[in-house]
Amino acid sequence: MEFVELHSSLREGKGKEISKKLREENLVPGVVYKKGEETLSLKIDRRSLAKALHTDAGENVIIKLNIEGAKKKKERTVIVKDVQKDPVKDHLLHIDFQEISLTEKLKVKVRIIAKGEAVGVKQDKGVLQHVLWEAECECLPTNIPEKIEVDVASLKIGDSIHIKDIVLSEGVKVLENPEAVVFTVEHAKDIEEIVAAPAESDAQEPEVIREKKEKPEEGEETEEGKPAKEEKKEEKAG
Numbered sequence: 001m002e003f004v005e006l007h008s009s010l011r012e013g014k015g016k017e018i019s020k021k022l023r024e025e026n027l028v029p030g031v032v033y034k035k036g037e038e039t040l041s042l043k044i045d046r047r048s049l050a051k052a053l054h055t056d057a058g059e060n061v062i063i064k065l066n067i068e069g070a071k072k073k074k075e076r077t078v079i080v081k082d083v084q085k086d087p088v089k090d091h092l093l094h095i096d097f098q099e100i101s102l103t104e105k106l107k108v109k110v111r112i113i114a115k116g117e118a119v120g121v122k123q124d125k126g127v128l129q130h131v132l133w134e135a136e137c138e139c140l141p142t143n144i145p146e147k148i149e150v151d152v153a154s155l156k157i158g159d160s161i162h163i164k165d166i167v168l169s170e171g172v173k174v175l176e177n178p179e180a181v182v183f184t185v186e187h188a189k190d191i192e193e194i195v196a197a198p199a200e201s202d203a204q205e206p207e208v209i210r211e212k213k214e215k216p217e218e219g220e221e222t223e224e225g226k227p228a229k230e231e232k233k234e235e236k237a238g
Contacts, residue, residue: 003061003062003063003064004052004055004061004062004063004064005063005064005066006044006048006049006052006063006064006065006066007044007045007048007066007068008030008032008042008043008044008065008066008067008068009042009043009044009067009068009069010040010041010042010043010067010068010069010070011029011030011041011042011043012041014041019093019094022043023046023091023093026045026046026047027043027044027045027046028043028044028045028046028049028092028093028094028095029041029042029043029093029094030042030043030044030094030095030096030097031095031096031097032065032067032076032078032096032097032098032099033096033097033098033099034098034099037099040067040070042067042097044095046091046092049092049095050092053080053083056146057144057146058111058146059080059083060079060080060108060109060110060144060146061079061080062077062078062079062100062141062142062144063077063078063079063080063097064076064077065077065078065097076097076099077099077100077101077102077141078097078098078099078100079097079098079100079106079108079141080095080096080097081096081097081098082094082095082096083095083096100141101141102140102141102142103140104140104141105138105139105140106138106139106140106141107136107137107138107175108136108137108139108144109134109135109136109137110134110135110136110137110144110145110146110147110148111133111134111147111148112130112132112133112134112135112147112148112150112182113147113148113149113150114128114130114149114150114152114183115149115150115151115152115153116151116152116153117152117153118152118153118154118155118156118159118183118185119153119154119155119156120155120156120157120158120159120185121155121185124156124157125188126156126157126185126186126187126188127185127186127187127188128152128155128183128184128185129183129184129185129186130182130183131180131181131182131183131184132163132176132180132181132182135148135163135166135174135175135176135182136174136175136176137168137172137173137174137175138172138173138175139171139172139173140171143169143171143172144172145168145169145172148166148168150166150182150183152183152185155183155184155185156185157185157186157187158185158186159184159185160181160182160183160184160185161181161182161183161184162178162179162180162181162182163176163177163178163179163180163182164178164179165182166182
């Protein structure tokens with residue numbers, strides 16, 4: 001397991017305006033918490049944080065977090081619990097850290113990837129279906145797998161790999177349903193029929209008769225429940 005050092009500073013104040021100002025200065029607002037202790041508000045350099053999150057461990061990286069301005073425990077061992085990103089620009093907007101102990105087990109999500117090419121795909125022109133993309137695991141922080149590799153080379157059409165078939169390293173326990181399907185190989189024709197079925201049902205749906213007015217009359221309620229006059233004022237103000 002990889003350890004990364006990251007510098008942060010205490011953040012004064014809360015709210016959208018303060019967070020917006022921090023982002024304009026290329027700082028990311030965040031918090032660090034531990035059960036039974038005070039939650040601290042932080043600000044972190046955007047580039048440094050992005051670099052810390054782009055290791056092979058991804059968001060499961062263990063971070064040595066240095067907190068400038070903290071009265072006690074200026075350095076804490078943490079993991080990432082939540083990351084908020086701009087859906088359009090993919091910029092980091094906010095991050096939550098949880099302080100951990102290296103001697104206590106925790107629960108994390110680990111991504112699952114396929115290894116090899118299924119014989120049912122190579123020889124019989126089947127389609128490999130990746131059903132479960134990550135699995136919740138319980139282990140010590142130092143035993144967190146970077147990924148779970150599953151060998152799919154022996155899969156024929158109709159074969160599946162379940163959670164119970166996956167062997168992980170010692171000390172790592174998978175918490176998912178043992179019968180949950182992770183990978184399966186199916187006939188390409190079966191996949192096409194499943195995809196085509198919704199399209200056929202959509203074509204049979206009744207045509208919408210009611211037409212929406214382009215511009216509601218003043219005093220009339222819009223679909224959002226606001227009078228049209230008020231809506232016009234808001235448009236003018238914006």
